[in-house]
Amino acid sequence: MHHSRITLHVNGRPRELEVDHRWTLLRTLRDELDLTGAKRGCDRGECGACTVLLDGKPVYSCQLLALQVGDRAVQTVESLGSVDHLHPVQAAFLAMDGGQCGFCTPGFLMSAKALLDTNPAPTDADIRDALSGNICRCNAYGRILASVREAARLLSEA
Ligand code: FES
Ligand code: FES
DSSP, X not given: OOEEEEEEEETTEEEEXXXXXXXXXXXXXXXXXXXXXXXXXXSSSSSOTTEEEETTEEEEGGGSBGGGTTTOEEEOGGGTOOSSSOOHHXXXXXXXXXOSSOXXXXXXXXXXXXXXXXXXXXXXXXXXXXXXXOOOTTOOHHHHHHHHHHHHHHHHHO
């Protein structure tokens, strides 16, 4: 087994750790850094439950080795807000009932954040396109769309 000592830049903090060369970023975040917000759904690049941002862009963390991340900034759902200070995207999902079982929600939140960071006034087509890599088993798509619209509204008022 091959291991290397690397530094990941996660949620604005350098995290030095020893990784097995076979570990995915998802496995490393969840099992080594205790950041369990990104979920292991399919573990094969199909569902988006594991979505995190890499230099601001959504990626499937199950499809990337920790070793491949390098200096790029990793943002997980834990970076968004706290219970007392929700990020507007989180507040909007809460207000509009954008989560049912909630398993897909962290991934949707990260994809929505990435969209709104670059396109603060998205059309419904823009939102559908930005969220097309995320699957919701509970079929909450209508409420998720409404949540992202609401998040855009909240951000425009901030
Ligand atoms: S767990 Fe990564 S895409 Fe499904
Ligand atoms: S709310 Fe259950 S998978 Fe989306």
